[in-house]
Amino acid sequence: MIRCLRETDFSLCLFIVDTKTKSRPIGSGVKPKMKKYKNLIIGLAFLIIALAALLLVKPLNFFFPTQEVELSGNANFGNLLPGVLFIQEVTMKKEYLEEVEVYLGKTNETAIQSNTLLLANETGTVFYSKRFTSEEIIKADYYPFKLKKPVRAGVGKKVFVCLASFDGNPSNCLSIPLNTTSKFGKFVVARIQNDDIPATLANPREVSPMEGSIGIRTHETNAAFLNGPAIVVCIIILLLTITIILSTQILRLLRSFTVKPEYFFVGTAAVFGLIFLFMTPPFQTPDEPAHFYRAYEISELNLSRIPDEVPVAVKQTATTCERMKFKSWEKFSQKDMAALKSIRLDSRQRTYVESVNYTLPYLPQALGIAIGKLFSSVPVIYLYWARFFNLITAIFLIFLAIRITPVQKWIFALLGVMPMTVSQMASVSYDAPTIGLSLLLIALIVKFTFTGNERLTTKSIVTLFILTLLLACTKPPYFLISMAFFIVPVSKAGSMKKYLLIATGLLVTCVLVSQFSTQVVTGVRSLLVQETRAAVAVSSITATPGPAVTATPAGVSAAQVQDAPGKAGLPREPADTNKNPAVQTGTAPEQGAANPDPGTVVSDRSARNLYNAREQKDFILRNPARYLEILITTVVKFSGLYLTSFVGLFGWNDTGLPGFMVFLYLLLLFVALLVDRNGSIRIRWHQKLILFAIFLVCLAIIETGLYLYSNLVGAKYIIGVQGRYFIPLAPLLLLMFFPAGPAGFLNRMFSKTDPGSRKAKKPVKKTVTRESQDLSRFQTYYLPWFLLPVVLFELIYALIMVINRFYIVLV
DSSP states (O other): OHHHHHHHHHHHHHHHHHHHTTTSOTTTTHHHHHHHTHHHHHHHHHHHHHHHHHHHSOOOOOSOOSEEOOOTTTEEEEEOOBTEEEEEEEEOSSSEEEEEEEEEBOOSOOOOOEEEEEEEOTTOOEEEEEEEEGGGOOSSEEEEEEEEEEEEOOTTOEEEEEEEEOSOOTTTOOEEEEETTOOSOOEEEEEOSTTOHHHHHHSOOSOEEESSEESEEEEEESSSSSOHHHHHHHHHHHHHHHHHHTHHHHHHHHTTOOOOHHHHHHHHHHHHHHHHHHHSOTTOSTTHHHHHHHHHHHHTTOOSOSSOEEEHHHHHHHHTTGGGTTOTTOOOOHHHHHHHHTOOOOTTSEEEOOOOSOSGGGHHHHHHHHHHHHHOSOHHHHHHHHHHHHHHHHHHHHHHHHHHOSSOHHHHHHHHTSHHHHHHHTSSOTHHHHHHHHHHHHHHHHHHHHSOSOOOOHHHHHHHHHHHHHHHHHSTTGGGGGGGGGGSOHHHHSSHHHHHHHHHHHHHHHHIIIIIHHHHHHHHHHHHHTTTGGGSOOOOOOOOOSTTTTOOOTTOOHHHHSOOSTTTOOOSSGGGGGGSSSOOOOOOGGGGSOOOOTTSOTTOHHHHTTOOHHHHHHHHHHOHHHHHHHHHHHHHHTHHHHHHHHHOEETTTTEEOOHHHHHHHHHHHHHHHHHOOOTTOOOOHHHHHHHHHHHHHHHHHHHHHHHHHHSOTTOSSOOOOOGGGGTTTHHHHHGGGSSOTTHHHHHHHHOOSOGGGGGSHHHHHHHHHHHHHHHHHIIIIIHHHHHHHHHHHHHHHHHHHHHHHHOOOOO
16 A cells, blocks of 8 residues: 555656656756857867868968069060070069969960970979960960969079970960069070970070060968968958857847848948049049040030040040050059149140040039039049049939839849949949939839839829930930839729820830930031031040050960950950951951951041941841841850959959859849848739840840941851940849749748648648748848858959059069
8 A cells, every 4th residue: 555655656746747847858958058059169160170271271362462573564575485495583572482473475376385384493493393285374464373382482582483385386375574674583585405494494505684574473471371361361260260159149239230231232332432433543444534535525514525525634634544454464553643643634725536425324423523623623633523423323323222122122232232333333434323223213113013002193103204214315225124114013003094105105205315316416416527527636545655555576466465354255346356256257348357456445436447237237137047046145155254244344344353253242142032032022923024025125235236336247246245234134134033932941941930830731821920030030130241241252352353453562
């Protein structure tokens, strides 16, 4: 009896304990401790792995060298002849040598040539050698030769950079630049003895000393491991480790701050826009001289380009830096800026120019120039005022677009802070207001479509027409964006008749404004200036003759020596098309004409004479299927180039972001596309098809326009299209993916519900609501802090590339 009672009491005790500790199973005391130190364990593991990786892969001095031969204004190219050893002496300024960069260009021939680079010390001992072919030289630029580990040469010691070619002939050798005034070190040429380069280096014979130095950069450091870049990487690793360890506290802190997309855009674009504005040398963005001429004419209230002229000082300022176009060895210095500031304005002395045939997109720049005239008589100062007003106008327009759109606010913000967009906003180009107006018009139409059930008011319709007219006056064919009005439900207009009347009015008005007015102005100008133009001294805007202009060696084409990103290359001038893989197949008589140098600008009439828009149009009409094939083949072939110039291509299209940076920003857009959702808004399939059709039509018009006016008749590819032309159209394409299909997976990733409860019908509804709340919380609190580091990294990287392209900065 007593035994039974004890068992009952024991069972009762177990039951009571079990009910009170049901949520704390056996062994649960260990898990809270593990969870408590989970972030610490992950952070320390990351630190160990990152430091181990740093030991195996040491960072490079990516951008700024320790020493560099000054080639600006004094570069004379010569061929790397076979059987000859080129020996450049380098005096070390630091203890260790990490990397050597050599400027190499390419000749006309396509034959493969074998070459060798060697590095030797004062005793003639070779400590580095690399064999490379001419196929690896894609464009004229500095090519890196990275040592496996830093070599201790010693401060003040001599290192010899040796270049040799083993085959080829004088017509297909690589070319190297020589600055005859450089004091970088001795440069000699010696005959190779018995094909033995080390023996020739140890005991050179038939030596011919040369004046100056060849184009070389060296990356040196005072420590074998803890150099400058390694220290920066270590600091970044340490900061990431601390972030991981304190992630719980950091996330709690971030939730106390709400960063809206529009303010994220304004702050980032304003800061980096101003930096790009001042760091980009004058007139070193595409066609900036022509844009500046037109803005200056408008500042004088010359709205019709009659006459098309500016003061001589303005043109002289714009052409002073012509030597830097397409030549990566040409740099900008304080001496150049002093020369620009010495040019003073004299409005009485005027000269003819060919500016851009638009007015509205240059009103902000013209206002900046007008204000600049009140404070200075130096034309280069007017350029910076024009850039500044162009920047703040574009920022204001894109800010309004982000505020107005009910969907994809972060997509609009990311497009606004993209390196290519910021670079254009910080220039005098009309691309800045074009991008701003396009995004604003798309945002307005999206607002009409998805905000509320009320009908369109007269004020809304008038606003839509005003934006459409402004865009039509800015740059065709972007006025076709107004046809996105067809995604607006008919019920918003009140009746089908009113709906069609609005759509037809938008289209007709755009066509009349963008086409008819241009034809009228052109006709009036031709009548007024036909008899007076002959009396005007017309001088084409070409580079000032000098050593840099005549620096191309015999047998070396300027088209081959010019800089172009990627293997496909981006022709600077239409005449470069038959030097490009885009082989011309037309029969126009102009095709036999000699191609002008790519350094000349489009305004030169001799370049335009190579193309016949009427014959090109006839070719398209006679061969529509063939032209469609050309169009598709061009887009496929140059897709990589389009993406690079969409995200970031600077200077005169000669400095592009590397592929991994382009991919990273496109990935960032994709991530923002996935998480930027609004549960109450869905875009139907017919609306997505309308947006996609508008995008395709605009793309075809852009490609066809370049094909008509900048390509030879019947060319196999369309040359000259750049990815920045598609920035205003990007939201049309991205809206097709809203809401994105993979967002459901992302919802589940941020959901805190039990996956097993999804099988039941009622819990699923609760789970969807909870998931939406979790994703909305991520969008509101965490997404900005996820996007900001990547955006800053992209912009800083782009800025360093611009600085490295235009300035000599030694570390």
